[in-house]
Amino acid sequence: MAEKPLVVENLTIHYYTLHGIVKAVRNVSFEVHRGESLCLVGESGSGKSTIGLSVLGALPSNARVVSGRVLIEGTNILELDEENLESIRGRKVSIIFQDPAASFxxxxxxxxxxxxxxxxxxxxxxxxxxxxxxxxxxxxxxxxxxxxxxxxxxxxxxxxxxxxxxxxxxxxxxPSVLVADEPTTMLDVTLQAQILDLLQSLRQKLGLSMLFITHNLGVAAIVCDRVAVMYAGSIVEYGPTDKILLSPKHPYTKKLIECVPRSSIRAGRLKYIPGSLPDLRRDYPGCIFAPRCDEVLEECTRVKPKLVEVEPGHAVACHRVLRAKG
Ligand SMILES: Nc1ncnc2c1ncn2[C@@H]1O[C@H](COP(=O)(O)OP(=O)(O)OP(=O)(O)O)[C@@H](O)[C@H]1O
Ligand SMILES: [Mg+2]
CATH class of the missing domain: 1.10.260 (434 Repressor (Amino-terminal Domain))
Structure with missing residues (x-):
């Protein structure tokens, strides 16, 4: 059995709509090791659920996989016909949703x-x-x-x-892979904690690899070994959960952490990141976060930053961070 039951490589997904082509997932790569929990975290509309559905081979009919592979135990689920898909979906990979009624x-x-x-x-x-x-x-x-x-x-x-x-x-x-798409968002805080506990113990007992999707960094801190931060269809930073939460490098990750309610309540008001998500129908030559970034450099609007490891297992896509690293 593969040591990485889930591998996503260079995944790009577009949605065809009446208003144009929405470039929802932009060249995303990550892997989840056996028994590991990886969290995709990011604002609404950043492409988390689209990735989750692609892992199940269950994208809606107006979605097109432009490039990339999704390997479940070494098999690319994106190129299977319906019959072979059924032998993997629900057997090697399963999903739970925000609304449990969706499963019944x-x-x-x-x-x-x-x-x-x-x-x-x-x-x-x-x-x-x-x-x-x-x-x-x-x-x-x-x-x-x-x-x-x-x-x-x-x-x-x-x-x-x-x-x-x-x-x-x-x-x-x-299954060896479980996708959990905001599984506790609809529950009150006590139930939320119980379900997170349950998922943790089942993951350990069954050696599950979990792709956990949430917009809530507090939840990610409880359940995930590693975090990948998504912005507008791309991963802008990934690394071990404690590194991401305690020493974030990307300006977007830093802002996301500042918005976690506990610290904001202490400050007397809820914080938010000024500006809104970019128009996902457009291509952006430089860093897609540049218009909302208050640490922006001249090259940020011209050149797309690559995800580069700043220390083992911790990668960031930001010109300023990479320049400081030398
Ligand atoms: N079936 C669809 N048809 C057209 N566009 C879609 C479709 N599903 C999602 N999108 C668009 O793709 C982008 C990514 O959506 P997605 O649902 O993956 O984001 P998300 O990160 O899961 O957001 P949320 O936190 O709100 O669940 C958004 O701009 C969304 O409007
Ligand atoms: Mg979603």
Missing amino acids: NPLFTIGQVLSDIVKYKLGIDDKEEAKRVVLKALSEVGLPDPERIFNSYPHELSGGMLQRAAIAVALVTR
Whole structure:
């Protein structure tokens, strides 16, 4: 088995819309090691979910992969036909969403949904055996009384319980890669902490590689070994979580950290990054963050900065940082 169950290489994705071509993901590369959790963090619209869906081979029909590869256990999911895709999706790679209801059909009980997955993805035809596997999956995610949950419809569960059930749907097939797209954003703070704890312990127990998507750096600090900071479709900085949070180098990362509510509340007001995301239909010759950057140099508007390692495992795409490094 590959030591890097998920590898994304030079990925560029465009959306075709009535108003033009949205260049949502721009030459993104990263890898997630076995058992590791990598966080994609960035403002709304920076391309996080688009990357998450591409990892599942589940992009919407108006999306076009312009270049790049997404390797799941060494297989490029972007070039598989529907049949081969089904043998990987939900088996080697699964996803959980912000809204757990997205993982369920409201007309079927939790047990029916999970039993179908066990039948079609794991090939377990025997009903009794399938039910045993499903009940085990439900108790593994900390749901009390799995038998009752088995017979419940999605609307009969609370948000936190439904998210646990959605995690069971994602993990019952024992995938090696899990994409978690803002899985706790809709939950209150206590439930949020419980679900993050659950994901951490399942990751360790199952050796899962997790691509965790969030706009919340506080959440990233709890669950992730490494963080990749995204801005307008590109990764502008990546590195170990403590390096990114305690000694960020890119001006955008620094601003994002200043906006984490705890420090802003102490300052008496909520902070935000002035300006808005650039028009993603355009190409930008220089650094795409330059118009919002208060450390901008002349070359920033002319030349696109490359992601360069400033220390082992910590890379930054910023002319000023690279100039200081010499
Ligand atoms: N189906 C689509 N058709 C056209 N444009 C889309 C589509 N989905 C996303 N986009 C655009 O692509 C860009 C990236 O969107 P994406 O959903 O990947 O961002 P995100 O970082 O996940 O944002 P959020 O934090 O709000 O979830 C945005 O400009 C968005 O408007
Ligand atoms: Mg999103």
